[in-house]
Amino acid sequence: MAASTIEPEIVSGTPTPDGHHHRRGDGISRLLHARPKLRLTALLTLPLAWLGVLYIGSLVLLFVTAFWTTDTFTSKVIPAFTLENFVEILTVPAYQLTALRTIGIAFAVTALCAVVALPLGLYMAKVASPTVRAVLAIGITLPLWAGYLVKVFSWRITFMNGGPLDWLLAPLGMTGPGYGTPALIVTLAYLWFPYMAVPVYSAFRQIPDNLFDASSDLGAKAWATVRTVAIPLLKPAFIAGSIFTFSLSLGDYIAAQFVGGKTQVIGTVIASNINLNPPLAAAFGTVPIVVVVLYLFLARKSGALKQL
Amino acid sequence: MQATASAAASAASAPETSDPSGRPAIAMRNVVKTFGEFAAVKGLDLDIRRGEFFSLLGPSGSGKTTVLRMVAGFELPTSGRIELAGRDVTRRAPFERNVNTVFQDYALFPHLSVAQNVEYGLKLRKTPRAERRRLVNEALEMIRLPHVADRLPSQLSGGQRQRVALARALVLRPQVLLLDEPLGALDKQLREQMQVELKQIQRTVGITFVFVTHDQEEALTLSDRVAVFNEGVVEQVGTPEDLYERPGTRFVASFLGSTNLVEGDLARQLTGSTGLLSIRPERIQVRNLNDSSPDADHVSSLEAVIEEIVYTGPATRYVARTDGGQTLIVQEQNDSRASGAGRGDRVRLQWPSRFNYTV
Structure with missing residues (x-):
């Protein structure tokens, strides 16, 4: 800018006697500053409404519906209190089995994620060069960026009879497992892996290198160090990750429909009852909620949540 | 059991200051270590005698810590040879060397109690439980901290952590104890007190101590002999008196005290x-x-x-x-x-x- 140009001084608002300039909007700021309660209300109204009405409200509605019943002929929901739905899901073997199977699958998915996250986290945090680390970090979080349906569909293609997996295993004289529980576990583990890998990796980075040196110095071989130093120190990260992998696996039903074959999980049973018998679906829907609450309670008792 | 200091002394019995075979506790021959383009250690020849309190003294970046880490086995030399009591350990893993380390920031396992930290190496050696307990108690007595056995490292003061780290390494009765600026994080008064204690413990157990420091006063006070490092080279090796009264190079003369x-x-x-x-x-x-x-x-x-x-x-x-x-x-x-x-x-x-x- 030419030195001769004289810029007019930009003044917004009116100068106050003490020489400070006030911009528009300062009036509101001053008002809020003087009234802490008003400030709090302004801050929290929207999120609280969202949480209260949409989130908890809908769960309460679900819970209430679980005590209603359906007209068997018209499939119309009748709002009359009954415990029948809960009795049914707790006593009919098919429901019991489905619930147990779903919990088992959720545990298997969690275990698979943890077993893969441990060496990967170790490599990324302690061995890899910064470039390799960045590439792997992108690789791990990649599943979060693609659409859910696309990912599940890609696994459906992978496990297809005569599909890529069969083709890969053919030279070894083996075939893929096809659609079913193993395929479902692998698919779910792929979907939720980032939620386990990220906390485990960042916890690994926080373990000072010299703890590994010290362990080795005191006579521990690599696996002993992993077992006695790394895993105990990573426990909070594993538990934090498992909360996601476990609860997300518990609630999923699309993956089961795509790659689960005949495998029924809580989600698929609820989905098939949503139109036929909403109160029963609602009652079954409380099962994963109760299980997750129980899981969170146990996690809390272990003290891991404090470090989240 | 009587006073633990004497128990520790009897365990190590007569310190082997003069090995009949004449082999040094540590012998380094033409050891070179480069990190990429940077030569951290440039052709080091050094003998450290048995039972000696030996200091590696130098400014930061002079290569002294790298030498210590190569003796411990955390770094492999680019070339050259390292012997412990005559045995070639150049390419051996840390757990294959009868050498233990006290780390600069102690490196205590945060999830284990003080007693479990001290017990860690004994457990790996499959020492029987009763023996383990006895040795841990003895080690904690030696550092005068038997009352903190069940505490976590986070509940200890800096000086206490330092002593626990010392006990954890010494309980294994290594041939050589490596100390990487162990007093660096302590305040002046505590540091001086720990210097006296370190010296006493070293005399009691009779183990060769290799002590890395950038503090010339500390090196002169504690050591039987000192190697002065500068830019990856040993400028001079000698007793504190040698170095102070008869500095061999300009660097040694100006680095030790003022001149x-x-x-x-x-x-x-x-x-x-x-x-x-x-x-x-x-x-x-x-x-x-x-x-x-x-x-x-x-x-x-x-x-x-x-x-x-x-x-x-x-x-x-x-x-x-x-x-x-x-x-x-x-x-x-x-x-x-x-x-x-x-x-x-x-x-x-x-x-x-x-x-x-x-x-």
Whole structure:
């Protein structure tokens, strides 16, 4: 800018006697500053409404519906209190089995994620060069960026009879497992892996290198160090990750429909009852909620949540 | 069981200061370590004797910690050979060496109690449980911390953690104990107390200590011998007295304590040769100009003007400038013989000629 140009001084608002300039909007700021309660209300109204009405409200509605019943002929929901739905899901073997199977699958998915996250986290945090680390970090979080349906569909293609997996295993004289529980576990583990890998990796980075040196110095071989130093120190990260992998696996039903074959999980049973018998679906829907609450309670008792 | 210090002493029995076979505790032959382009250690030859308190002294980046880490097995030398008591361990893993380390920031396992930390190495050696308990108790007695056995490291003070780290390493009775600036994180008073304790423990257990430090005073106080490192090379190895009184290089002379380095014409005037000369400030006396000296034959003497006076409690430091423009530091004890010279005074500086040390 030419030195001769004289810029007019930009003044917004009116100068106050003490020489400070006030911009528009300062009036509101001053008002809020003087009234802490008003400030709090302004801050929290929207999120609280969202949480209260949409989130908890809908769960309460679900819970209430679980005590209603359906007209068997018209499939119309009748709002009359009954415990029948809960009795049914707790006593009919098919429901019991489905619930147990779903919990088992959720545990298997969690275990698979943890077993893969441990060496990967170790490599990324302690061995890899910064470039390799960045590439792997992108690789791990990649599943979060693609659409859910696309990912599940890609696994459906992978496990297809005569599909890529069969083709890969053919030279070894083996075939893929096809659609079913193993395929479902692998698919779910792929979907939720980032939620386990990220906390485990960042916890690994926080373990000072010299703890590994010290362990080795005191006579521990690599696996002993992993077992006695790394895993105990990573426990909070594993538990934090498992909360996601476990609860997300518990609630999923699309993956089961795509790659689960005949495998029924809580989600698929609820989905098939949503139109036929909403109160029963609602009652079954409380099962994963109760299980997750129980899981969170146990996690809390272990003290891991404090470090989240 | 009686006093643990003696128990520890009996366990190690007579410290093997002189190995009959004559093999040093550690022998390094032409050891080189490079990190990419950077040469951290450039062809090191060093023997450390059994039972010796040996310090690796140098500024940061001089290669001393790298040497320690190669002895421990955390780093592999780029070339060269490292022997422990005659056994080649150059390519051995840390858990295959009878050497233990006290780390700079202690590296205690945060999820294990003090007792479990100390027990860690014994467990790996499959020491029976009862024996383990006895050794752990003994080690905790030795560091005078038996009452913190069940605490977590996070509940200890810095000095306590330091001692637990020492106990954890010593409980394994290594051939050599490596200490990587173990007192660096402690405040001055605690550090001085720990120096005394370290020395006592070393004398009691009779294990070879290799101590890395950048603190020259600490190295001089503690060590039987010191290797002075500079830019990946050992400048000089010797007893603290050797290094202080007879520095071999300019670096050693200036790194250990403060000194006056004189060369050229002034050096010729004092010794007849222009070579580099080191004169310690505390050797020089400040005298009145008309004070005649009794044994002028053996005394070096110069006239100078006092430029600055710094009072430091037990001593006073003078900065004096000769007519030739050379600055000399003089340290005078504040006792009855103090000169009481003032700023701007013209004085005679004198010292016995034998303290003119040609580097």
